[in-house]
Every structure is written in C-alpha cells, then in structure tokens.
Amino acid sequence: MSSAKLGSASEDVSRRDANYHPTVWGDFFLTHSSNFLENNDNILEKHEELKQEVRNLLVVETSDLPSKIQLTDEIIRLGVGYHFEMEIKAQLEKLHDHQLHLNFDLLTTSVWFRLLRGHGFSISSDVFKRFKNTKGEFETEDARTLWCLYEATHLRVDGEDILEEAIQFSRKRLEALLPKLSFPLSECVRDALHIPYHRNVQRLAARQYIPQYDAEQTKIESLSLFAKIDFNMLQALHQSELREASRWWKEFxxxxxxxxxxxxxxxxxxxxxxxxxxxxxxxxxxxxxxxxxxxxxxxxxxxxxxxxxxxxxxxxxxxxxxxxxxxxxxxxxxxxxxxxxxxxxxxxxxxxxxxxxxxxxxxxxxxxxxxxxxxxxxxxxxxxxxxxxxxxxxxxxxxxxxxxxxxxxxxxxxxxxxxxxxxxxxxxxxxxxxxxxxxxxxxxxxxxxxxxxxxxxxxxxxxxxxxxxxxxxxxxxxxxxxxxxxxxxxxxxxxxxxxxxxxxxxxxxxxxxxxxxxxxxxxxxxxxxxxxxxxxxxxxxxxxxxx
Ligand SMILES: CC(C)=CCC/C(C)=C/COP(=O)(O)OP(=O)(O)O
Structure with missing residues (x-):
C-alpha cells in the first residue's frame, strides 16, 4: 500500500502501488531519428530495382515447384511479402493442386502445407500419411526437414492426430539434434522451438530470419539485400510514428x-x-x-x-x-x-x-x-x-x-x-x-x-x-x-x-x-x-x- 496522493485525490485513503518501473526509453524515441536514407545514396532506386528482381523471380514460370515453394516462403518470412500480395496469391492458387504434393519430399510438403493453410487454403493433413513407416511412425533425422515439419504442425486444427504425432516427434528430435547444429540452422530451430513461426509476430520473425537467411549458402543475393534495405526503410517509418506518439504522450x-x-x-x-x-x-x-x-x-x-x-x-x-x-x-x-x-x-x-x-x-x-x-x-x-x-x-x-x-x-x-x-x-x-x-x-x-x-x-x-x-x-x-x-x-x-x-x-x-x-x-x-x-x-x- 502507498500513501502517495495526487492532485485533489482524496487525502485520507490508502492507495495501492504496483511499483511499475519508469520507462526504459527516457526521451530516446522523442528525439531519435534514422539516418538510413540520408546515409545511403540512391537507396530508393536500389530498393525499387531489387523489388523488381524479386518480383521477376517470384512470377517466372518453372517446373521446379519445390524451389518455387521455398522462394515464396522465404519472401514472406523475410518480411517483404507485403510488396507482392497479388503475385503471392496467384502463386499459391497455382500450387493449390491436391495432386501436386505427391512428388514432394517431407520438407517441401511441410512448407507447402504451412504456406497454403497459412493463407486460408483448404489442405488435408492426410498429405503427411505417406511419410510414416510401416510401424506408423514418422521417420527422418534431417534437421531441416524436422524444422519445416515442426513449423507446419502449428497450423493444426482439432482432431488432426497425425499432426499431433508430428509435433511430438519433430520437437523431440529437434531438441536432441539442436546441440549438434551449426548456424544458421541452429538459430532457426532454436527460434522455432521457442516461438513457432505461425505464432510469432511477423516483424520479429523477419528480424530474426534476415541474418539467418543471409548466412545460407543457397541464399539469393538480391532477395537478401532487398529484405535488409526494406527492413531499414520500414524501421525509419516506424520510428517517425513512434516519435509522433511520444510527443503526444509528453504533451499530455x-x-x-x-x-x-x-x-x-x-x-x-x-x-x-x-x-x-x-x-x-x-x-x-x-x-x-x-x-x-x-x-x-x-x-x-x-x-x-x-x-x-x-x-x-x-x-x-x-x-x-x-x-x-x-x-x-x-x-x-x-x-x-x-x-x-x-x-x-x-x-x-x-x-x-x-x-x-x-x-x-x-x-x-x-x-x-x-x-x-x-x-x-x-x-x-x-x-x-x-x-x-x-x-x-x-x-x-x-x-x-x-x-x-x-x-x-x-x-x-x-x-x-x-x-x-x-x-x-x-x-x-x-x-x-x-x-x-x-x-x-x-x-x-x-x-x-x-x-x-x-x-x-x-x-x-x-x-x-x-x-x-x-x-x-x-x-x-x-x-x-x-x-x-x-x-x-x-x-x-x-x-x-x-x-x-x-x-x-x-x-x-x-x-x-x-x-x-x-x-x-x-x-x-x-x-x-x-x-x-x-x-x-x-x-x-x-x-x-x-x-
Ligand atoms: C490489450 C490491452 C488492453 C492493452 C492495454 C494495456 C494493458 C491493460 C495490458 C495488460 O495489463 P494487465 O496484465 O494489467 O491487464 P489486466 O488488468 O486485464 O490483467
């Protein structure tokens, strides 16, 4: 209890105090402003150019569907999907063919499933049935596959026993494998085990994934650079919004x-x-x-x-x-x-x-x-x-x-x-x-x-x-x-x-x-x-x- 009194608040009542700590930011966001745009010449042109390159990669026709699925997912996870909403929707519609997955391995099936369900497409979890062995168990030791499977299971709905089994299986295997993994996969797995992608805040997921993707040998250079520039440009906008909000808070x-x-x-x-x-x-x-x-x-x-x-x-x-x-x-x-x-x-x-x-x-x-x-x-x-x-x-x-x-x-x-x-x-x-x-x-x-x-x-x-x-x-x-x-x-x-x-x-x-x-x-x-x-x-x- 505290006896602190405010203004004309009644003087003779005892009041509680939650002892909240003061702001950890002081006046930082009131004054801070990004100089990313000023310090990087022609950055807007570069951003536009890279955006076009990424769009071309996304829309180009290919028979290599696993790569297309991977690319679409990476664009979204890197936090730049909002530039290509129409293109992504069109890709997903093409990929929403129930027969397609029959040729996919477990990794691609998992990403495909998560992408489509995550965008509201109806996909049965029966697509995972064929990855069980004769004993009715999932069977893989590949950490990347397990990671993708684990991420996919978080889209499950009530009654999907196969995904309940898959989540237990993949979590257990990933926890065991984690100490042996190296960067960047180790961090991808650690992040997923902590908060799976489907339950994570998109901006944070992007902030975590950008350096991980950048360290992948298979990364697409233009996509990686585009994601970094775009993140910093958005950050400058967000900072200006928070500056305005901080002023309003201070004025009151x-x-x-x-x-x-x-x-x-x-x-x-x-x-x-x-x-x-x-x-x-x-x-x-x-x-x-x-x-x-x-x-x-x-x-x-x-x-x-x-x-x-x-x-x-x-x-x-x-x-x-x-x-x-x-x-x-x-x-x-x-x-x-x-x-x-x-x-x-x-x-x-x-x-x-x-x-x-x-x-x-x-x-x-x-x-x-x-x-x-x-x-x-x-x-x-x-x-x-x-x-x-x-x-x-x-x-x-x-x-x-x-x-x-x-x-x-x-x-x-x-x-x-x-x-x-x-x-x-x-x-x-x-x-x-x-x-x-x-x-x-x-x-x-x-x-x-x-x-x-x-x-x-x-x-x-x-x-x-x-x-x-x-x-x-x-x-x-x-x-x-x-x-x-x-x-x-x-x-x-x-x-x-x-x-x-x-x-x-x-x-x-x-x-x-x-x-x-x-x-x-x-x-x-x-x-x-x-x-x-x-x-x-x-x-x-x-x-x-x-x-
Ligand atoms: C989403 C909302 C309403 C955000 C406003 C800030 C707020 C009240 C946070 C929860 O605090 P708390 O844990 O004290 O909430 P409660 O008193 O409801 O338990």
Missing part, C-alpha cells in the same frame, strides 16, 4: 500527472506495430497506439490507484461520453478523460469519416465503453471482496483482456472490410474473436496472477479455476496451458473457414494473438519491459540491420 504529460501508471508508450507502439506493420496502415497504428496508451492508464487507475467511488464516477463519465462530464470526475483523472475524447474525435475526423464509413465511430466508442465497464466490474470484485465463479470471471475477463476491442478497432483502422455486417459479426464475439480473447486472457493471467496477488487481488483465471474445480495451483496452470493449445486450434479452424463477412477479421485475430505470445513469453513483458521486451523493441525500432 501523463507520466508525471499519473505516476502510479505504466509509462509505456513505446511498448504500446510495439504492440500495435506487431499487429500491423505495413506502411499503408500508418494512420491506424497512430490511433491504436494512442488508444492502447489511454487504456493502459485506465487499467492502472482501476486496478491499482483509484478508489471504488472514483472509478465509478469515471465509468459514469465514460458512459456519458461528453466533455461536460469531466467536471464530475476527480481532478487527477481528468487528463485521461480529455485525452480519451480527443483520440476518438481525431480518429473519427481523420480516418473514419475520411473513408466515408461514418458509422464505424459508434462501434469504436461502444467497444471502448464496454472495456471500461469490465474494468469497473473487476474493481468491484477487488473492493467488495466478491469472488466470481470461473464462468462469470471468464465472461468479464474476455472483455477486460482487450482483444475484442482491439480486433474491432484494428478492423476499423485497416478499413479492409466491405460490409457493416462484419463489425456486427465481430461484436458478437464469434469463435474466432473468442479464441483470440481466451488465449490472451490465459496467457496474461498465467504470467500476472502472482504479481496481482502481491498487491491484494485474489481473482484470476488460475484462482477461479482452482476454486471451482478444486485442483492445485499447478494443475490449474497446466490446464490453462492446455486450453491455450485448444484455443489455438480453434483459431486456426475458424480462420480457415472464414467467409465474406468474417475474412477481414482473420488478420486482426491472428496477429493480436501472436503479439500476446511474444509479449508474455518470459513473464509480463509489458509491465516489466526491462528485459526481452526492451531487446526486441531495440531490434525492431532502434538498430538498423547492417547492409
């Missing part, structure tokens, strides 16, 4: 006005950039980054600092959504409320209405109100000592985890949907959105329930599950981990079954889930961003790749 002076809250504008940017990195989504990142910043301040106000009376006033003001309501909330909260209204006003004027989809703002505001209501409910649990049942907890925490909100906001931000029905559909928390939200909640709670308990909270998925099913802490955690696997399979299935209404929800659902996998892989990397999160942000947003 959130860190000194709300010292109890997490000062994480760079981490929030990394979260949103992880979910959509392409230049064309720059404005979407701008708004989503501000929204995650404000959401994080509100979460800390409800979870840590505010009294029940104060947060209830804030919830009522959010329901009113009116600048006049600012008078009715405690002074220290007013900066959040003003910031919040400003973001949505700007979102409406500069992105939503500019696209002629004026109705979107109502959906955006509604999901924001909904998350605040769920935070209110959690504050009530804490302050009244109420312990919900597991189902009751999950119903609320699916919302408080924030993924329904961010999936809908990203859908609006990207603007790549034709039907209003898509927003209505996503708003009902269909299985796709639910799977992503559940994974987010399980991963978050597994990594944060202990820290939350230290500051007095007793309600989490782990604790509610233990109480409801009378199991040990260890068993409850194991169950959560199993449920993450189940929900991943459900997510894979729903993305494969996407139709006209749901297809634009696939990328937001998958990509946000991937960010969670990475952000919470070694603890709560958002709240405590001093370790691996800092390294990853530095790799993506600070250090250019050497050309």
């Amino acid at each position: 002076d959130f860190p000194s006005k709300l010292p109890y809250a997490r000062d994480r504008i760079a981490e929030g940017y990394y979260w949103m950039m992880g979910a959509h990195f392409e230049p064309k989504f720059s404005l979407s990142r701008k708004f989503l980054n501000r929204i995650i910043g404000i959401t994080s301040l509100i979460d800390d106000t409800y979870d840590v600092y505010g009294t029940l009376e104060e947060v209830t006033l804030f919830t009522e003001a959010v329901e009113r959504w009116d600048i006049e309501a600012v008078k009715d909330i405690p002074k220290y909260m007013q900066v959040i409320y003003i910031g919040m209204l400003g973001i949505f006003e700007d979102f409406k004027d500069n992105l939503i209405n500019a696209r002629g989809k004026d109705y979107c703002i109502d959906y955006a505001i509604e999901v924001f109100k909904e998350i605040v209501r769920s935070y209110q409910r959690e504050a009530e649990y804490f302050h009244t000592g109420y312990v919900p049942s597991y189902d009751e907890y999950m119903e609320n925490s699916i919302i408080s985890g924030g993924y329904k909100m961010f999936i809908i906001l990203m859908l609006i931000g990207r603007g790549e949907f034709e039907l209003k029905q898509t927003l209505d559909w996503a708003s009902t928390i269909p299985e796709m959105v639910k799977a992503s939200s559940l994974i987010a909640r399980y991963i978050d709670d597994l990594q944060t329930y202990k820290a939350e308990e230290e500051r007095g909270e007793t309600v989490s998925a782990v604790r509610c599950y233990m109480r409801e099913y009378d199991v040990s802490e260890e068993e409850a955690c194991k169950k959560m981990r199993e449920m993450i696997e189940i929900e991943w399979k459900r997510l894979n299935k729903t993305t494969l079954e996407a139709d006209e209404v749901s297809s634009s929800v696939v990328i937001p659902s998958l990509n946000f889930t991937r960010v969670l996998e990475v952000m919470y892989d070694k603890g709560d990397g958002y709240s405590d961003s001093q370790g691996v999160t800092k390294d990853r942000i530095a790799a993506l947003l600070r250090h250019a790749i050497e050309i």
Whole structure:
C-alpha cells in the first residue's frame, strides 16, 4: 500500500502501488531519428530495382515447384511479402493442386502445407500419411526437414492426430539434434522451438530470419539485400510514428500527472506495430497506439490507484461520453478523460469519416465503453471482496483482456472490410474473436496472477479455476496451458473457414494473438519491459540491420 496522493485525490485513503518501473526509453524515441536514407545514396532506386528482381523471380514460370515453394516462403518470412500480395496469391492458387504434393519430399510438403493453410487454403493433413513407416511412425533425422515439419504442425486444427504425432516427434528430435547444429540452422530451430513461426509476430520473425537467411549458402543475393534495405526503410517509418506518439504522450504529460501508471508508450507502439506493420496502415497504428496508451492508464487507475467511488464516477463519465462530464470526475483523472475524447474525435475526423464509413465511430466508442465497464466490474470484485465463479470471471475477463476491442478497432483502422455486417459479426464475439480473447486472457493471467496477488487481488483465471474445480495451483496452470493449445486450434479452424463477412477479421485475430505470445513469453513483458521486451523493441525500432 502507498500513501502517495495526487492532485485533489482524496487525502485520507490508502492507495495501492504496483511499483511499475519508469520507462526504459527516457526521451530516446522523442528525439531519435534514422539516418538510413540520408546515409545511403540512391537507396530508393536500389530498393525499387531489387523489388523488381524479386518480383521477376517470384512470377517466372518453372517446373521446379519445390524451389518455387521455398522462394515464396522465404519472401514472406523475410518480411517483404507485403510488396507482392497479388503475385503471392496467384502463386499459391497455382500450387493449390491436391495432386501436386505427391512428388514432394517431407520438407517441401511441410512448407507447402504451412504456406497454403497459412493463407486460408483448404489442405488435408492426410498429405503427411505417406511419410510414416510401416510401424506408423514418422521417420527422418534431417534437421531441416524436422524444422519445416515442426513449423507446419502449428497450423493444426482439432482432431488432426497425425499432426499431433508430428509435433511430438519433430520437437523431440529437434531438441536432441539442436546441440549438434551449426548456424544458421541452429538459430532457426532454436527460434522455432521457442516461438513457432505461425505464432510469432511477423516483424520479429523477419528480424530474426534476415541474418539467418543471409548466412545460407543457397541464399539469393538480391532477395537478401532487398529484405535488409526494406527492413531499414520500414524501421525509419516506424520510428517517425513512434516519435509522433511520444510527443503526444509528453504533451499530455501523463507520466508525471499519473505516476502510479505504466509509462509505456513505446511498448504500446510495439504492440500495435506487431499487429500491423505495413506502411499503408500508418494512420491506424497512430490511433491504436494512442488508444492502447489511454487504456493502459485506465487499467492502472482501476486496478491499482483509484478508489471504488472514483472509478465509478469515471465509468459514469465514460458512459456519458461528453466533455461536460469531466467536471464530475476527480481532478487527477481528468487528463485521461480529455485525452480519451480527443483520440476518438481525431480518429473519427481523420480516418473514419475520411473513408466515408461514418458509422464505424459508434462501434469504436461502444467497444471502448464496454472495456471500461469490465474494468469497473473487476474493481468491484477487488473492493467488495466478491469472488466470481470461473464462468462469470471468464465472461468479464474476455472483455477486460482487450482483444475484442482491439480486433474491432484494428478492423476499423485497416478499413479492409466491405460490409457493416462484419463489425456486427465481430461484436458478437464469434469463435474466432473468442479464441483470440481466451488465449490472451490465459496467457496474461498465467504470467500476472502472482504479481496481482502481491498487491491484494485474489481473482484470476488460475484462482477461479482452482476454486471451482478444486485442483492445485499447478494443475490449474497446466490446464490453462492446455486450453491455450485448444484455443489455438480453434483459431486456426475458424480462420480457415472464414467467409465474406468474417475474412477481414482473420488478420486482426491472428496477429493480436501472436503479439500476446511474444509479449508474455518470459513473464509480463509489458509491465516489466526491462528485459526481452526492451531487446526486441531495440531490434525492431532502434538498430538498423547492417547492409
Ligand atoms: C490489450 C490491452 C488492453 C492493452 C492495454 C494495456 C494493458 C491493460 C495490458 C495488460 O495489463 P494487465 O496484465 O494489467 O491487464 P489486466 O488488468 O486485464 O490483467
């Protein structure tokens, strides 16, 4: 507990303090700017020239399909696939011939399977049957093949026993082989065993793979160089976006006005950039980054600092959504409320209405109100000592985890949907959105329930599950981990079954889930961003790749 007081915050209440560390970035992103373009003469021309070369390689007709499959996959893994979306789609359509794979070895079959399923094509996992021996077991000692097989298995859906066997087999063999492997394959395998490609954030996967590919004897020089230049050019754009976001954060002076809250504008940017990195989504990142910043301040106000009376006033003001309501909330909260209204006003004027989809703002505001209501409910649990049942907890925490909100906001931000029905559909928390939200909640709670308990909270998925099913802490955690696997399979299935209404929800659902996998892989990397999160942000947003 802390006795720190803020502004006109009531003087005689004892308040909690989560002791979040200050930003690890100081003013770095406020001032830092890449000089990659200035320092490299004619780099734009070179980039364009290389792009053309890579495009030619991709579209050229060939009977060597394994090489074409490999090249298509490498282009995507190197993070430059977004330049060739049409060409890649056309290639995959050609490769989607069920008879084709009969001539492929296990390595090519695995890459082909992952590529096609990863792009929504229907491929049966029976294609792996012919690689089993007479005893019904997989049989290969080739590390590269095992790596590709392991990566492919993460596209599995419920009931695919052959892929369940393949994942066990390939993981076990790779773990045994890893100490004997040399760079770059050793790193490819290590990365995959840690976070498989399908579950990794695309920008990070590219940042990991670019030097690995560069060290391959079989690399295509122009592709390798193109990937490096493109990465650095995108990094310069991302830095300029984060600079602008940091200015906004500083202008509001959130860190000194709300010292109890997490000062994480760079981490929030990394979260949103992880979910959509392409230049064309720059404005979407701008708004989503501000929204995650404000959401994080509100979460800390409800979870840590505010009294029940104060947060209830804030919830009522959010329901009113009116600048006049600012008078009715405690002074220290007013900066959040003003910031919040400003973001949505700007979102409406500069992105939503500019696209002629004026109705979107109502959906955006509604999901924001909904998350605040769920935070209110959690504050009530804490302050009244109420312990919900597991189902009751999950119903609320699916919302408080924030993924329904961010999936809908990203859908609006990207603007790549034709039907209003898509927003209505996503708003009902269909299985796709639910799977992503559940994974987010399980991963978050597994990594944060202990820290939350230290500051007095007793309600989490782990604790509610233990109480409801009378199991040990260890068993409850194991169950959560199993449920993450189940929900991943459900997510894979729903993305494969996407139709006209749901297809634009696939990328937001998958990509946000991937960010969670990475952000919470070694603890709560958002709240405590001093370790691996800092390294990853530095790799993506600070250090250019050497050309
Ligand atoms: C995806 C979202 C909503 C991002 C905003 C920042 C945030 C609240 C992160 C989770 O913190 P936490 O672990 O304290 O969350 P909770 O209080 O829900 O457990």
